Amino acid sequence: MLNNSNLRVFLSNLPDLPGIYKYIDSSGNVIYIGKAKNLKKRVSSYFIKNSNSPRISVMVSKIASVEFTITNSEVDALILENNLIKSIQPRYNILFRDDKSYPYLKISSHEWPRLIFCRVYKEKIDGQYFGPFPDSWAARETIRILQNIFHIRNCNDFMFSNRSRPCLLGQIGRCSAPCVGLISKNNYLKDVDDAILFLKGKSNSLIKKIKEKMNQASLDLNFEQASVFRDQVVALSKILNKQTMESVDTEDTDIISIVSEGNKYCVNISMVRYGKHLGDRSFFSENEYLINAETVLDAFASQFYLNNQLPNVLICSHNFADRNTIKIIKKSCKERKKIKIIVSPIKGIRYSWLKQATDNAMLALQKKFDNINLYINRINKLTDILKIKLDSVSSLRIECFDISHLQGEATRASCVVFENCGMNSALYRRFIIDKIKPGDDCAAIEQVLYKRFSQKNIKIPQIVLIDGGRGQIEASKKVFNHLKLDISVLIGISKGENRKTGLETLVFADGRDDLILGLESEALMLLAHVRDEAHRFAINGMRNVSAKSRAYSKVMDIKGVGKKRCAILLKHFGSLSGIASATIEDISSINGISSSLACTIYESLH
Incomplete structure (x- = not known):
């Protein structure tokens, strides 16, 4: 932690201006990012004795240094904070999964x-x-x-x-x-x-x-x-x-309910549009530090409504921790309409909506716990069989690698990560594989493992799972020996007869005998699940490559469109279908695209 003399000098020199601040631990990792209307007041509040909850005190005890960035306004600070949390994913920040766009x-x-x-x-x-x-x-x-x-x-x-x-x-x-x-x-x-x-x-x-x-x-x-x-x-x-949940001439309404069990939180958001209840979606906090329902609501609203339109009415199960949260979001979205915020207890149809949202959140949280318990059981079976020692069940990390290509060309490798008793899609990665003989999966495995594990300060998982047999494992062993890494973490999962799940063979790099766990093995079910997820991720990547290739080819065939304009068009409209559905006016609004060229592009795609 910062020593007292340095801390006093640092706090006294903080500006009375809006901005964001980063707390950094002794290893140089950013552990928390926050926004502030007044940096001096906000950061200083963390270091006042006896003013923090036990959870915040734990975080403060790990702070080795503080960095801050001044912004023009609190609105700019909110946007910057949101972007940094998503990109850095600090341990003590609340982050909600599901960055999918909404229709x-x-x-x-x-x-x-x-x-x-x-x-x-x-x-x-x-x-x-x-x-x-x-x-x-x-x-x-x-x-x-x-x-x-x-x-x-x-x-x-x-x-x-x-x-x-x-x-x-x-x-x-x-x-x-x-x-x-x-x-x-x-x-x-x-x-x-x-x-x-x-x-x-x-x-x-x-x-x-x-x-x-x-x-x-x-x-x-x-x-x-x-x-x-x-x-x-x-x-x-x-x-x-x-529509049983009809409300007479109701305005656009979102219903947000938050439930918790232990340190895990679930946020359920339901949507009412044109007087109809259209359904809901559940989100889970990515970590359980420093939060209560009010701060969860602040974090969720800040992340969700920066990318989605605010409703006319917002019904919440809890109050906001910061009463100005919605005002700041409105400013960032340049939203001028009035937003009515209604907090429980309430009556009538709105009570029914909130109760349903709460019930759905509780069911979603229970399902989450059921999945975690299922994973815990499978992890215990796997670690017993493989004799892996863990500090805790949730500390098991598996990285699985799969190779895919289009008839030997455009080879790609995928990496998926299992940790904290579940798949962590935020850590999935794809790698371009080049300068190898077409169809040589062993060479592709060598290249992707070198790219992955030659990085500085890379976290080595307890299991590096390779979708393949003895050939792929020997290639993997070669890379790990070169990088002076522990080869005992390398495990190949070779497909069984007719590729049927349950008949796979585990292949080891450290000399252990091959292992067939059998159809009923829960340990194999875990490994097969991770392997199948790597395969799914790889296939989707190849489809994207194929679609992008076709889109580039189609657009590049248009007279007057070169590589640069093709890239600009695809970046702006997202896909070939996006360009095809655009009007001539939409196309001509892009810098470097004249009205005559826009007409040519439009006519060529229709």
């Missing part, structure tokens, strides 16, 4: 607005966004409802501009076919406005509005149009009746 629906700002499924919420005004939705199923189900009731198009602009007859959706009555003039622009825009009302949760107001239009159409003796309005009212009423 949104967008109604574009085109002359003839289009309904779009997307996973990126853009700040620029290029349409109205609705979401996020908890999963793609909920978003696509909403698209289906909107098409059935309001018949809004979802085709791209090229298809829209070049049709001579209605598409299949138009023929089956799920699109009003504005592309061929089957609906006037005025009526189409009215349908779009109605769809927006529905997405904003104004279902009852919308039904009342459509009924008025239906009655007016009847008075005008326009019975065909009146029947269309009648069908819309019937469809909307069925949706409302089918």
Whole structure:
């Protein structure tokens, strides 16, 4: 820890400015990152005697040095803190798994607005966004409802501009076919406005509005149009009746419930959009240090809402540790709308929502514990068989390597990590393998192990699992001997007859006899699970390489697009399909892409 004289001088020289601070231990590892509106006050508070909880005191006792960075505002500090926590993953910070993007629906700002499924919420005004939705199923189900009731198009602009007859959706009555003039622009825009009302949760107001239009159409003796309005009212009423958790004209609402058992926390977030409860998702804290439910809520909201749109109403099982958390997030997202925060106890439909979120969080946490107990049992069996001594069951670390290629070309290696009684996807890695004979898996294993374990201060796991037999193990042994590492950690898992799980043979590098554990072995189940995860990760990597290769080839074939422009386009739109679904205006907005080239790109991909 910092000595008292150095500490006093350091604290006295801290600025009264916003920024982030890093606590570093004696080994040079960052163990905690925090943000502060006033660095001097915040950092000093950690070193005031008897003011900290036992957990914080443990962390403070390990601080050898402190670094800080000044930012322009507390908002900038929040964003920087969030980015650093995700990249460094300090031991004492709360980090939630699941960086998956959430789906949104967008109604574009085109002359003839289009309904779009997307996973990126853009700040620029290029349409109205609705979401996020908890999963793609909920978003696509909403698209289906909107098409059935309001018949809004979802085709791209090229298809829209070049049709001579209605598409299949138009023929089956799920699109009003504005592309061929089957609906006037005025009526189409009215349908779009109605769809927006529905997405904003104004279902009852919308039904009342459509009924008025239906009655007016009847008075005008326009019975065909009146029947269309009648069908819309019937469809909307069925949706409302089918949804048991309906709330009259409710605003977009997120429900966040936090439960804990021991030092483990589960956060369940449920989403209500356009008056419908769309489902939920559970998150778990990555470590159990220095946290209570209030600080967990702060950490979760900071990480989740920096990348996802804030709702109008936020229902929480606990108070925020920092009352300004949402205000800071709003500033960082440039969000101007008012956000109502409701904390338990509450009544009515909101109580039902929060209770369901809490029940789901408890079930998810119990399932998490069940999985951990299952892993603990398998770890104990494995370490007994292999005679591995551990400080604790959770300290077992397995790294598994697998090789994949496309018919001998574009060889890639994957590495997955099992630790803390579970797979840790944040530590997964892929490696490019080059300068070897095509299809030579042994040479590929040599190269990936050298790349992995020749790094300075690399953590050597208790088991380095190789997907392969004697040849791969001999190649692995060669690398470990060269690096002067313990070869006893090297274990090959050779596939059995017909590649059937349970018939594998374990191959060792240190002279031990080959070992067949058998179909019923729980130790083998653990190793096979890790091996299968490495194989899955490798295959996905090869698919990405293949898709990227096809995308580059397709875009590079376009006249006027070279390597540099190709890379810019794919980086901006994410994929070939992303470029294909973009408008000419979207493409031409990129630096270095002229309007004429944008037209060429658009036409080439359609």
